[in-house]
Amino acid sequence: MNGPGRLGRELAHTIRRLYVRGLVSGVGGNASVLLPSRRQMLITPAGYFKGGVAEGDLVRVSLDGKVLGKKNPSSELPTHLAAYRLREDVGAVVHGHPPTAVALITAGVAVPVMTPEHAVMVRRLEVVDFAVPGEAGARAVEESLGKCDMVGIRNHGFFSLGADLHEAASRLEVLEESAKIFLAGRQAGGISGLGEADLKRIRNAYGRE
Numbered sequence: 061m062n063g064p065g066r067l068g069r070e071l072a073h074t075i076r077r078l079y080v081r082g083l084v085s086g087v088g089g090n091a092s093v094l095l096p097s098r099r100q101m102l103i104t105p106a107g108y109f110k111g112g113v114a115e116g117d118l119v120r121v122s123l124d125g126k127v128l129g130k131k132n133p134s135s136e137l138p139t140h141l142a143a144y145r146l147r148e149d150v151g152a153v154v155h156g157h158p159p160t161a162v163a164l165i166t167a168g169v170a171v172p173v174m175t176p177e178h179a180v181m182v183r184r185l186e187v188v189d190f191a192v193p194g195e196a197g198a199r200a201v202e203e204s205l206g207k208c209d210m211v212g213i214r215n216h217g218f219f220s221l222g223a224d225l226h227e228a229a230s231r232l233e234v235l236e237e238s239a240k241i242f243l244a245g246r247q248a249g250g251i252s253g254l255g256e257a258d259l260k261r262i263r264n265a266y267g268r269e
């Protein structure tokens with residue numbers, strides 16, 4: 061069953077898991093999930109320690125931006141709303157600060173496709189320049205949301221879109237894993253991403269061509 065209760069538990073669990081994995085910090089990062097009616101969403105609250113968010117802390121917001129209840133939603137609410145309005149295929153949005161991947165895009169280095177999971181999960185990634193989070197950030201990111209699965213913001217973090225929370229969170233995890241492998245490989249003497257022929261074979265094998 062995919063009711064609000066189950067989705068709320070999953071959302072609270074997802075943000076805590078991302079905290080434990082170092083992909084969001086205590087004060088930074090947020091996540092949301094669209095409710096089955098597709099007219100409301102649940103989003104993590106503003107100002108909460110991300111390692112301790114519980115189901116009852118989540119904020120319900122209608123897709124026209126009306127906050128239902130007394131808690132304040134994450135300041136990144138405008139970007140989450142934009143993602144659901146623009147994309148009918150998106151059911152969850154995760155925003156995190158994966159440190160290695162943020163370092164690479166901020167340095168102007170594209171994160172190469174290092175693993176089969178990366179090839180399958182992170183097909184479309186766009187990078188935009190820094191914008192102050194909130195309304196201005198939403199406008200900058202919004203222009204990319206319609207055409208990609210992840211948007212990287214230099215000096216800040218990533219928005220990851222998915223059909224569900226598992227997919228959105230996994231994209232963030234896989235990207236950070238690739239960034240770490242790439243940097244460690246460079247230190248070890250040189251490394252490159254997967255070549256086009258391998259990428260094609262992987263995507264064929266996973267039925268994502």
Ligand SMILES: [Zn+2]
Nearest residue numbers: 088089216217
């Ligand atoms: Zn952020």
